[in-house]
Amino acid sequence: MILSTNEPPPCLPRAERLRSALEQAGWRCTRQRAAVFDYLCAVESHPTAEDVYQAVRRRLPKISLATVYKALEALVDSQLAEKLTSGNGPARFDCHHQAHYHFRCVDSDEVRDLPVAYDPQLIDKLDPQLISHLRQQGFHVTGYRLEVLGHLQKT
């Protein structure tokens, strides 16, 4: 969430946050996973697994695409990253751990974060009875996902 300024500051440096989150989820902290995480944190866009592979290869020339996929899986499982599958093409990955919204280009499938505060109550605002109404029908609501769609001018 870009504009949000009242969030707690990151208590741990990135490397420590990575290690503790991975280990808490039962994964080891390896060079490959650190390189994938560093790249994800460094870019504005939300790259595909192939994008990550091409970038990380410059630092670790022997890394394989399968390892990138497994590193991304470990990061997602450790809640350090999110997997975005709404488009037609390959999945995209996002390391911003605060809940937030996305803009998606319907032409290129590119994704960007939106500079708008995330509203945890949005579903209730649509219809205050929706969540309890759904629960009665066997739907247990855990969250929601909002994507703004449109065209992103190529520059």
Next chain:
Amino acid sequence: MILSTNEPPPCLPRAERLRSALEQAGWRCTRQRAAVFDYLCAVESHPTAEDVYQAVRRRLPKISLATVYKALEALVDSQLAEKLTSGNGPARFDCHHQAHYHFRCVDSDEVRDLPVAYDPQLIDKLDPQLISHLRQQGFHVTGYRLEVLGHLQKT
């Protein structure tokens, strides 16, 4: 949109609506496409291409899966159906032409329509300046997509 009662009544019977929409988009109206459309309109759930194939096969035993994919493409292109790609598995298809929201089961990837009125102004309500702000940065907003996430109890 299940609960919406103030929408215009369908002016044309389903078969005519199908034919005119397909032809307007430059597609022919064939038995296979009609069978796919009829099935999509008949079910509550949002089936995958494979689901459609298995169902339509009972009416047209010689239809192929490739034809189902091409029929679905024609229906989507003719605005008679929508392709839902947000999950991890195969795409799902939806023939309800009114804009609406979905519930998605994070376990099974099943999708259902939500009985809540679609709000065209929702993005403005999040932040009245968001759309013009995005336009200044080269993002041209055309719409949005909202999915409620949760668990759907198996019955």
Next chain:
DNA sequence: ATCGATGCAAAGCGTTTGCAGGGGT
């Protein structure tokens, strides 16, 4: 009669898996 649509099979793309060897704890 024309030209798009069908059905079949093969290829395509993104992703996952099996496995032998390597590296983190």
Next chain:
DNA sequence: ACCCCTGCAAACGCTTTGCATCGAT
């Protein structure tokens, strides 16, 4: 030393494509 992780290649699931034939207009 243990066991997880890596890198390679092969398999996988979903979707698209090439092509000869069929069928809608």
